[in-house]
Amino acid sequence: MFKSVLVANRGEIACRVFRTARRMGIRTIAVYSEADAKALHVREADEAVLIGPAPARESYLDAARVLAAAKATGAEAIHPGYGFLSENADFAEAVTAAGLVWIGPPPAAIRAMGLKDAAKTLMIAAGVPVTPGYQGEDQSEETLTAEAARIGYPVLIKAVAGGGGKGMKRVDRAEDFAAGLASARREGQSSFGDPRVLIETYITRPRHIEVQVFGDRHGNAVHLYERDCSLQRRHQKVIEEAPAPGMDAATRKAVTDAAVRAARAVNYEGAGTIEFIADASDGLKADRIWFMEMNTRLQVEHPVTEAITGVDLVEWQFRVAAGEPIPLKQDDIPLNGWAMEARLYAEDPAHGFLPSIGRLDHFVMPEGIRVDTGVEEGGEVSQFYDPMIAKLIVHADTREEAADALAIAAGEVEVWPVKTNAGFVMKCLDHPRFIAGDVDTGFIAAEEADLAASPLSALGLEDAARFLRAADAASAGDDHASPWDGWNGAIGFRANAPATSTQRVIVNGRPHDVPLLTNEQPVTSYVALSAGEGVVFENGSAFEIRAFVPAGAGGGAASDGALRAPMPGKIVATPAKAGDTVTRGQPIVVLEAMKMEHALVAPFDGVVGEVGVSVGDQVADGTVLAVVTASGSQ
Known part of the structure; x- marks a missing residue:
């Protein structure tokens, strides 16, 4: 066994590989870009080397710099993680040529499976069922048009070197084929430098089933059962589970046998995934599952396989790369219980899933489950890399128990001010539909309007009342107050007020009038930002709240009508100017932060006393942007 390993990657996969390496007594070496100088994976490694500027092409994708770092640190092996250089056959050859151990499949296997058309041809020869279609050398528009007609519409045009949904176009009618083909070719050329395509029949209710395989240089090949990765958004996986719901023994044997044949066909070594597409219109059937592609690396979703088998797949990678045989025979690999994984992305579902970047001022993950992450509180989510910041993994006896546990875990996520998809x-x-196992790759698209709706759209009176208590706690200076058994110094509260009296709370910039005598329930979790301001975390969502305090009420940062920046950002608009008469809720200043616009509104009817910023100004958290004077107080 080698004594040191350099991980040519970043974030959660680097931390994940380091965890196994430490347990095995292997020295760990990290590489990092200038943007990652303070990243978690850098601190967790025994040694770390700066390899270039923030853009990946100048750092993590620069093979020469990675190899130079390995030489400088005396690394004996290189683990590529996933993404970046993990499926680059030239890099794999360069690693071995430098006398280092490559923790991955042989370059020939990477090349054999790297192009979708060549891989399908190879699989047909190996007796692996493939999706009906055309993957020939003739790329003329006339031939491709004729083949699409032969296959029958709808068809799927796919770039042969594609991945992640790039260069993939569904065409429903013959008259739309030319435009779809041109688009797929452009994306293939732009993203992969290869305009060639293949054509497949389009499956109307597709399930994404994949099988974890492992091979060694002694001729052994095994599978570690299947995963279902059908819950996707625009071809990006969101939730994965193992085993696949609705998979009977006969179908499982058919698909896992096919996966092992595929691995043997390319003399595979190490961890790999054979991906299949299933026609789920009538359940999972052995004759309705076809080979799609092979990923010649460890997968993001490998933890669910580890959970149901009890196998550390990274340890297996190390051992096979060191020349050892696979530790277990096929019949000795167990299948226990059910596992699910959710990918936690830094993005805003309520605003088109836009990436959310910036500092993680508050970052709390659920306890009692496996969490794989490469970030921590105080760290940064960079614009330069993938927005996945963590994976939540659960294991239980049944699918229902696993789904319940993962839903609870997602609801316990607390991240601020970066937005996440936890809710x-x-x-x-x-x-x-998910609970019933009635899922396919179109599930999220069909249900997205409800699934991605802003949590504010469902905010009710009881919620606003509970948030009011949080705002009052903020005004009282509590750092983390949950639950409350009293008003804790409620600003503006009148002991003799009639039952119809209300108090206003501002939630994510929206005003809510709440009866003071409402019988509230405590919020789940709350963190104070400053006097009179805080964040409530519930069901995976974050709500910024502040108490509304009219002028003259005394106490609180808002009593003078000052509008403060809730986070660092750039001023992009000033709809109001000094001297303007404004009404409650009217936008005064618009701040852009983390690629999103945030309108700061008048807290009450009044007159704008001053606007202290201009368009283009960069402001710090807490900066006073404008002041509104309440009507009648002048």
Whole structure:
């Protein structure tokens, strides 16, 4: 066994590989870009080397710099993680040529499976069922048009070197084929430098089934059962589970046998995944599952396989790369219980899933489950890399128990001010169709309007009342107050007020009038930002709240009508100017932060006393942007 390993990657996969390496007594070496100088994976490694500027092409994708770092640190092996250089056959050859151990499949296997058309041809020869279609050398528009007609519409045009949904176009009618083909070719050329395509029949209710395989240089090949990765958004996986719901023994044997044949066909070594597409219109059937592609690396979703088998797949990678045989025979690999994984992305589902970047001022993950992450509180989510910041993994006896546990975990996520998809994930897991196992790759698209709706759209009176208590706690200076058994110094509260009296709370910029005598329930979790301001975390969502305090009420940062920046950002608009008469809720200043616009509104009817910023100004958290004077107080 080698004594040191350099991980040519970043984030959660680097941390994941380091965890196994430490347990095995292997020295760990990290590489990092300038943007990752303070990243978690850098601190967790025994040694770390700067390899270039923030853009990946100048750092993590620069093979020469990675190899130079390995030489400088005396690394004996290189683990590529996933993404970046993990499926680059030239890099794999360069690693071995440098006298280092390559923790991955042989370059020939990477090349054999790297192009979708060549891989399908190879699989047909190996007796692996493939999706009906055309993957020939003749790429003329006339031939491709004729083949699409032969296959029958709808068809799927796919770039042969594609991945992640790039260069993939569905065409429903013959008259739309030319435009779809041109688009797929452009994307293939732009993303992969290869305009060639293949054509497949389009499956109307597709399930994404994949099988974890492992091979060694002694001729052994095994599978570690299947995973279902059908819950996707625009071809990007969101929730994965193992085993696949509705998979009977006969179908499982057919698909896992096919996966092992595929691995043997390319003399595979190490961890790999054979991906299949299934026609789920009539359940999973052995004759309705076809080979799609092979990923010649460890997968993001490998933890669910580890959970049901009890196998550390990274340890197996190390051992096979060191020349050892696979540790277990096929019949000795168990299948226990059910596992699910959710990918936690830094993105805003309520605003088109736009990436959310910036500092993680508050970052709390659920306890009692496996969490794989490469970030921590105080760290940064960079614009330069993938927005996945963590994976939540659960294991239980049954699918129902696993789904419940993962939904609870997603609901316990607390991240601020970066937005996440935790609330979206929780809604997916709680959806009746998902609970029933009635999922396919179109599930999220069909249900997205409800799943991605802003949590504010469902904010009710009871919620606003509970948030009011949080705002009052903020005004009282509590750092983390949950639950409350009293008003804790409620600003503006009148002991003799009639039952119809209300108090206003501002939630994510929206005003809510709440009866003071409402019988509230405590919020789940709350963190104070400053006097009179805080964040409530519930069901995976974050709500910024502040108490509304009219002028003259005394106490609180808002009593003078000052509008403060809730986070660092750039001023993009000033709809109001000094001297303007404004009404409650009217936008005064618009701040852009983390690629999103945030309108700061008048807290009450009044007159704008001053606007202290201009368009283009960069402001710090807490900066006073404008002041509104209440009507009648002048």
